[in-house]
Amino acid sequence: MTGTTPTGAASNRLTLDGETVAFEEGESLFELARRHGDAVSSLCFDDRLEPLGACRLCAVEVEGQARPVASCTTLAHAGMVVRTRTADLERHRRILTDLIVSENPTGAAIDSLRGSASQELAQLAGRYEADGRRFGGARSGASRADDANPMILRDYDHCISCYRCVRICSEQQGDDAISVGGRGFRTRITTEFDGLLADSACTFCGQCVQTCPTGALADRRALEHAETPGELAATRSICPYCGVGCSLDILTKGERIVGVRPAPDGPANEGALCVKGQFAWEWVQHPDRLTNPLVRKDGELVEASWDEALDRAAEGFREVAAAHGREAVYAVASGRAPHESAYTIQKLVRVCFQTNQIDNCSRS
Ligand code: SF4
Numbered sequence: 446m447t448g449t450t451p452t453g454a455a456s457n458r459l460t461l462d463g464e465t466v467a468f469e470e471g472e473s474l475f476e477l478a479r480r481h482g483d484a485v486s487s488l489c490f491d492d493r494l495e496p497l498g499a500c501r502l503c504a505v506e507v508e509g510q511a512r513p514v515a516s517c518t519t520l521a522h523a524g525m526v527v528r529t530r531t532a533d534l535e536r537h538r539r540i541l542t543d544l545i546v547s548e549n550p551t552g553a554a555i556d557s558l559r560g561s562a563s564q565e566l567a568q569l570a571g572r573y574e575a576d577g578r579r580f581g582g583a584r585s586g587a588s589r590a591d592d593a594n595p596m597i598l599r600d601y602d603h604c605i606s607c608y609r610c611v612r613i614c615s616e617q618q619g620d621d622a623i624s625v626g627g628r629g630f631r632t633r634i635t636t637e638f639d640g641l642l643a644d645s646a647c648t649f650c651g652q653c654v655q656t657c658p659t660g661a662l663a664d665r666r667a668l669e670h671a672e673t674p675g676e677l678a679a680t681r682s683i684c685p686y687c688g689v690g691c692s693l694d695i696l697t698k699g700e701r702i703v704g705v706r707p708a709p710d711g712p713a714n715e716g717a718l719c720v721k722g723q724f725a726w727e728w729v730q731h732p733d734r735l736t737n738p739l740v741r742k743d744g745e746l747v748e749a750s751w752d753e754a755l756d757r758a759a760e761g762f763r764e765v766a767a768a769h770g771r772e773a774v775y776a777v778a779s780g781r782a783p784h785e786s787a788y789t790i791q792k793l794v795r796v797c798f799q800t801n802q803i804d805n806c807s808r809s
């Protein structure tokens with residue numbers, strides 16, 4: 446990142462599009478401009494990542510600089526005079542958007558179920574009324590149809606080499622499972638030895654999918670539900686798999702769950718999920734899932750009311766304790782249980798069964 450960091454609050458002022466504005470220490474011109482409007486866009490920026498300045502869409506004019514600078518990699522400093530809305534900049538952004546959209550086999554149109562950021566290019570193309578034919582011709586990027594893993598579609602025909610996927614895998618996930626291979630027109634996103642994701646260090650966390658601004662990386666589980674009728678809705682919830690408490694948005698169409706997305710503002714996960722939270726949600730509506738208690742009658746499992754099932758369970762515990770003593774009964778609480786349930790089960794064991802034999806499956 447270029448520029449100097451200001452010292453002292455009084456000096457933290459610059460001129461942005463003719464207005465005097467204050468900036469925060471360490472703030473980039475992109476972040477500052479974003480706080481003051483929507484003139485400046487980017488396709489390679491993600492708040493969680495070190496800025497790269499790859500897409501050049503965020504260029505702004507800084508007085509004294511011969512050429513526009515990438516605002517995401519330029520720190521604000523006192524006394525700067527910055528312009529974000531000139532006719533030259535708008536022309537520059539329009540040409541860049543036309544170039545990028547020309548690279549894309551479907552223009553910018555892509556199913557929003559592909560990932561959280563998958564509509565960013567489409568939004569930019571709409572804003573600049575991008576013409577995908579203007580720079581028509583050969584296209585870079587080759588999709589990996591051979592990578593048939595059930596979770597991540599590697600549809601690199603839509604890749605624009607923003608490297609958000611590579612950076613989030615390294616900077617946020619710490620896996621370094623993917624990297625950039627080749628040069629120029631042959632630049633591509635690859636794994637070690639150019640193999641399949643399942644043979645790489647990939648943990649299938651899905652972070653690369655959710656940050657990809659074009660849908661070149663896509664959530665295969667969600668895409669299977671692309672034809673489900675109904676409006677797409679998102680409901681904030683907490684992942685049920687473990688005690689970390691990752692926030693996520695459950696995507697639905699009508700009564701059907703069609704996908705899951707990590708919540709960028711989730712206090713425990715800040716936009717990350719593990720493979721289970723991200724991709725293993727279809728059990729919720731699986732036809733084999735039990736939705737009623739079952740009790741055994743004449744050797745067969747049959748549906749019962751909750752009262753009947755609970756009475757049968759209590760009767761069984763009493764019989765075991767009577768025959769073998771109270772130490773014969775113990776409980777293992779699920780690591781997926783919330784605090785309230787864990788508290789309740791230890792109360793049941795200690796007060797009702799009168800034993801301290803209680804443990805948790807998370808303890809190894
Ligand atoms: S796959 Fe997506 S995130 Fe990765 S470089 Fe290509 S466009 Fe960017």
Ligand code: SF4
Binds near residue numbers: 610613620648649650
């Ligand atoms: S799914 Fe996660 S680990 Fe795998 S390549 Fe993407 S970011 Fe890296």
